[in-house]
Amino acid sequence: MxxxxxxxxxxxxxxxxxxxxxxxxxxxxxxxxxxxxxxxxxxxxxxxxxxxxxxxxxxxxxxxxxxxxxxxxxxxxxxxxxxxxxxxxxxxxxxxxxxxxxxxxxxxxxxxxxxxxxxxxxxxxxxxxxxxxxxxxxxxxxxxxxxxxxxxxxxxxxxxxxxxxxxxxxGVSPRIRLDLLINDFVYQAYVNKFLILFEKTYKRTxxxxxxxxxxxxxxxxxxxxxxxxxxxxxxNSNNYSKEEIALKIKDRLEYYLHFADIDGDEDKRNYSVSYEKINSLGFKTNKTVDEGIDELIKASRIFEFKHPYKNY
Ligand SMILES: NC(=O)c1ccc[n+]([C@@H]2O[C@H](COP(=O)([O-])OP(=O)(O)OC[C@H]3O[C@@H](n4cnc5c(N)ncnc54)[C@H](O)[C@@H]3O)[C@@H](O)[C@H]2O)c1
Missing domain, CATH: 3.40.50.720 (NAD(P)-binding Rossmann-like Domain)
Known part of the structure; x- marks a missing residue:
């Protein structure tokens, strides 16, 4: 077929x-x-x-x-x-x-x-x-x-x-999602100029x-x-803690980063993942997290951030 x-x-x-x-x-x-x-x-x-x-x-x-x-x-x-x-x-x-x-x-x-x-x-x-x-x-x-x-x-x-x-x-898609961790962190840092980070050591991929x-x-x-x-x-190279992601963004954008000890994130995922199985068949990714953050910062200049109920 x-x-x-x-x-x-x-x-x-x-x-x-x-x-x-x-x-x-x-x-x-x-x-x-x-x-x-x-x-x-x-x-x-x-x-x-x-x-x-x-x-x-x-x-x-x-x-x-x-x-x-x-x-x-x-x-x-x-x-x-x-x-x-x-x-x-x-x-x-x-x-x-x-x-x-x-x-x-x-x-x-x-x-x-x-x-x-x-x-x-x-x-x-x-x-x-x-x-x-x-x-x-x-x-x-x-x-x-x-x-x-x-x-x-x-x-x-x-x-x-x-x-x-x-x-x-x-990263950027024509149907952008700002609820994904890296996309969200860049958005918070760019628009609100601050990020409150819970469970900074938790690892994600x-x-x-x-x-x-x-x-x-x-x-x-x-x-x-x-x-x-x-x-x-x-x-395998794209396993990072939440803190590492926030600091990568801080290297590029001026914003206030607060590591909170009280309270927590609703999302309790915490893991590193191995990609050896798909790599062994010849599949490799092309884009690093650093490249993705640069791309998202560039896109932030295009997104419409104006709130409908604010005058500014
Ligand atoms: N984006 C990620 O980080 C990620 C990671 C792991 C797995 N996935 C999986 O990849 C898939 C796509 O994710 P995404 O990020 O593009 O999500 P998305 O929410 O942007 O897209 C989902 C699409 O499904 C459509 N849809 C929802 N309910 C439907 C229904 N009942 N009938 C027909 N269409 C319906 C929506 O209209 C939307 O266009 C999902 O199955 C998700 O679980 C995504």
Whole structure:
């Protein structure tokens, strides 16, 4: 089978808006299936490309979803309620989207189709000490991590699937997200000129959004070697403590940085991750955290920061 027709669920989002042009440039026919929770302007740029199709659809809608899936060879499943704050805001919606929605995707597949699933290193939860690899036990601590861990189990029942556990993304996308740790820290430092940091020693692991998109292309191109398996996606050199990230930003921007001992962050993730498994197949990331911070500072001059209820 020639896997040239690709469906991306959630393709209008932060990662999907960077992945779509990468796949179109490679000559694939790309259909984005998205309910447009955050709008669709990040996709307007591709409308004139004849290889691009857009379907406004919800992964809860089994009929419309399976019709869209049937017309494609490769399915990249990105659609989800993403991140701790969004999931905590409506835990029922998070569960139905991330778990039931994934079940709907898997149940619509035929055995010769390929599924590439966007999973997350958040599944490791709190894992201080040695770096977790794909065999480490999972200890998700947030509603987001728990629903994504459940989704991953469902996906692994499908023989032709690849589970990519992405590190926390950073960098600029046409559908920017300012709730991701590095993006948020740069925003706080640039706009508010201060950052209050809890649990400064907690470790996190990062990957540029373009590298995440490249890893999906890599999984399509190396599907035979990767199918039926889980891969962490990131780079060993991009494991940092929260303090190290804040100080990297301080090297570039003047802002007040306060390390707080009282109270804490709702997000208790604390882990380092090993990326040797995907590296051993030849996948390497290109962008460092330093490059990402420079890029975000440059973009901060473009973002609209004016509050609608302030006169300045
Ligand atoms: N960005 C990260 O740091 C990161 C890290 C690890 C894993 N991931 C995973 O990658 C995927 C994409 O993340 P993102 O950062 O692009 O998130 P995002 O929130 O920017 O994009 C999610 C997209 O899914 C769509 N969507 C939500 N519910 C839907 C539904 N019911 N039906 C159809 N579409 C729906 C939204 O409209 C949105 O366009 C997610 O599965 C996420 O768990 C992201």
């Amino acid at each position: 020639n896997h040239t027709k690709i469906l991306i669920t959630g393709g209008a989002g932060y990662i999907g808006s960077v992945l779509t042009p990468l796949l179109l440039e490679q000559g694939f026919k790309v259909t984005v299936y998205d309910s447009l929770l955050y709008g669709g302007s990040s996709l307007l740029h591709f409308i004139s490309d004849k290889k691009f199709t857009f379907i406004k659809g919800d992964i809860h809608d089994k009929e419309s979803l399976s019709q869209a899936i049937n017309k494609n060879d490769t399915i990249i499943h990105l659609a989800a309620i993403v991140g701790l704050p969004a999931c905590n805001k409506d835990q029922k919606l998070a569960h139905s989207t991330n778990v039931k929605g994934t079940e709907n995707v898997v149940n619509s597949l035929s055995p010769n189709q390929i599924l590439i699933h966007a999973s997350t290193v958040s599944n490791y939860g709190a894992f201080p000490g040695s770096a977790c690899d794909e065999n480490s036990s999972l200890n998700p601590i947030s509603c987001y991590g728990k629903t994504k861990t459940e989704a991953e189990r469902i996906v692994l029942d499908f023989q032709n699937s690849v589970c990519l556990r992405f590190a926390t993304a950073f 990062f990957a540029h959004v373009q590298d995440i998109a490249s890893s999906i292309l890599f999984a399509i191109q190396n599907h035979e070697k990767m199918k039926n398996s889980i891969f962490n996606v990131g780079d």
